[in-house]
Amino acid sequence: MVAGKLFHVRNSTGFRLDACGILVMDEADRMLEDGFADELGEIIKSCPKGRQTMLFSATMTDNVDQLVRMSLNNPVRLFVDPSNQAASRLIQEFVRIRQTRESDRAAVLLALCRKTFKEKVVVFFRSNAAAHQMKILFGLMGLSAAELQGNLTQEQRLEALERFRDNEVNYLLATNLAARGLNIKGIETVINYNMPTQFAHYLHRVGRTARAGHDGRSVTLVDESDRKMLKMAIKSSAGAQVKNRVVNHEVVQRYKQKVESLGRQIKEFLAEEKQGRAIRNAEMQLKKSENMLHHGAEIYKQRQTTGNEDHKSKFGAKEDKTDEKPEEKRGKYDGMSRQKRRRMQVMEEDDAEKDGRSQKMAARAVKKSSQPARLTQMRAPKAGGKGKKGGTTV
Numbered sequence: 001m002v003a004g005k006l007f008h009v010r011n012s013t014g015f016r017l018d019a020c021g022i023l024v025m026d027e028a029d030r031m032l033e034d035g036f037a038d039e040l041g042e043i044i045k046s047c048p049k050g051r052q053t054m055l056f057s058a059t060m061t062d063n064v065d066q067l068v069r070m071s072l073n074n075p076v077r078l079f080v081d082p083s084n085q086a087a088s089r090l091i092q093e094f095v096r097i098r099q100t101r102e103s104d105r106a107a108v109l110l111a112l113c114r115k116t117f118k119e120k121v122v123v124f125f126r127s128n129a130a131a132h133q134m135k136i137l138f139g140l141m142g143l144s145a146a147e148l149q150g151n152l153t154q155e156q157r158l159e160a161l162e163r164f165r166d167n168e169v170n171y172l173l174a175t176n177l178a179a180r181g182l183n184i185k186g187i188e189t190v191i192n193y194n195m196p197t198q199f200a201h202y203l204h205r206v207g208r209t210a211r212a213g214h215d216g217r218s219v220t221l222v223d224e225s226d227r228k229m230l231k232m233a234i235k236s237s238a239g240a241q242v243k244n245r246v247v248n249h250e251v252v253q254r255y256k257q258k259v260e261s262l263g264r265q266i267k268e269f270l271a272e273e274k275q276g277r278a279i280r281n282a283e284m285q286l287k288k289s290e291n292m293l294h295h296g297a298e299i300y301k302q303r304q305t306t307g308n309e310d311h312k313s314k315f316g317a318k319e320d321k322t323d324e325k326p327e328e329k330r331g332k333y334d335g336m337s338r339q340k341r342r343r344m345q346v347m348e349e350d351d352a353e354k355d356g357r358s359q360k361m362a363a364r365a366v367k368k369s370s371q372p373a374r375l376t377q378m379r380a381p382k383a384g385g386k387g388k389k390g391g392t393t394v
Contacts, residue, residue, distance in 0.1 A: 009046055017046045025071070028057040029064050030180060037063065044071045058180055058207070059084070059200050085238045086203060090210035090218060092237060093245040094230060097223045105221055106137065107256035108247050109193060112219060113143060113171065115251070120188040122172045124179065124205050125149075130193070131173045136269050138171060140262050145171035148178045179204040187211075192220040199232045219245060 008015040023044070025031070031040060053072050057064045068075060086092065095112075097105055113121065125131040128149040138145040146160035146169045157177075164172045165184060172178065179201060187209045196202045202220075210216030222230050234242050292299065 009043065017043070018048060020047045020051055023047050023051050023053045023071075025053070025055045025067075027180065028055050028067060029059050029061055032061070032063040032067065037067075040067065041070065058204060084199075084203065085236045086206055086218075086233075086240065087210040087216070088238060088240050089213065089215050090206060090237075091216070091241045091243065092206065092233060093217065093219045093243045094233075095219060095221050095245050095247060097221050099224050102223065104252050104256055105193065106134070106259050107252045108221060109134070109191065110137075110141060110143075110255045110259070111247050111251050112191065113138075114141070114255075117189045117191065117217075117219070119167075119170050120186050121170060121191060122174060122178065122184075122187055122189070122208055123191045123193055124196075125173065125175055125193045126196075128175060131175055133266065133270070134193075135173050136266050137259065137262065138173070140265060141258070143171060144169040145173050148172055148174040150175060150177055176201060176204075179208070182208075184208065188216065190216070190218045192218070195220055195222050195226040195229050197229075199229060199236075202229065202233060203236070 009017060025040065028040075053075075055064075055068060055072065055075075095108060097108065109123070113123075123134070125134065128151045131147050131149045132151070135145055135147040146163050148157055148160045152160070160172065161182070161184070163169050172184075176196075190206050190209050192202070192205060196205065206216075206218040209218065220233070
């Protein structure tokens with residue numbers, strides 16, 4: 001959204017922000033995390049100084065505080081909840097997963113969903129693959145669920161949200177994609193299949209429930225490596241209830257056997273999906289080839305015309321830059337330390353001296369080779385062993 005607004009500001013002659021009276025920056029911390037700091041700064045500079053500015057952020061980081069100082073004058077700060085603290089009406093529960101029982105994690109989740117939490121539940125996973133695999137497992141176990149993760153199209157994501165909002169499904173299996181920016185009313189429980197690696201992500205996730213004065217509950221599966229995050233979560237409770245939930249071991253083992261028995265079906269289902277994607281890709285390539293065969297000339301002509309226009313726009317008339325100051329040329333030794341500069345100069349002087357000697361030697365060799373050969377005088381031998389004078393031999 002930020003990139004789209006900035007594109008209009010830069011390229012649309014009829015789109016300007018001179019008359020902007022109110023500037024709203026929602027999810028400011030998320031935009032800064034995604035690398036839109038420069039774009040936000042340019043948009044702010046394009047707006048008039050007499051505007052009203054409203055900035056909303058789930059967390060107050062250093063980057064957000066810097067954006068506040070740049071865009072607001074004497075701002076009024078309103079906090080719905082204390083910074084870096086969970087909602088006061090949130091009940092936080094933690095289920096311990098022992099190091100030797102890591103394979104029980106899926107069974108613990110199924111036991112919680114089948115026995116205790118049956119409606120309006122959002123389950124968060126670390127990866128898209130884990131969310132999708134659990135969606136298949138929930139379907140085989142008779143639990144109605146929808147998934148919301150990055151491998152889906154925008155249409156599929158919207159459909160999953162609508163089904164969850166309309167109570168067509170009881171569980172929404174999601175990644176951090178749904179941790180913020182989504183206002184879904186009536187969420188009763190948030191389950192973290194894994195403890196997030198960042199505490200801010202944990203707050204965003206559990207913040208999906210216990211909103212606007214309503215009660216809510218979060219359940220997080222934690223292992224030995226999550227001790228630090230667990231302490232931070234307990235510290236952020238601010239007097240709210242924190243509980244340790246224990247899942248019956250026999251129930252977990254029973255669901256674990258079911259999960260293991262369904263492992264083959266899950267693999268077959270994933271293989272069928274992979275094969276289906278390959279077939280769809282092949283059909284798309286076939287359709288593309290057919291279009292090139294039937295409409296190749298027209299497509300080529302259109303591309304050629306577009307290419308010429310792009311070429312003209314990029315390499316057409318040169319802009320008049322007479323008013324611009326000439327760019328200063330960078331010196332050969334700029335940026336070097338004094339010692340390194342002196343060493344480079346000495347090396348260049350040595351090289352120049354060697355080149356001069358080589359040139360002199362080459363010139364002497366050429367001069368010598370261009371001179372005519374000298375005649376050597378030798379005395380001819382005399383008769384009887386003594387040569388006559390005046391004889392020359394070449």
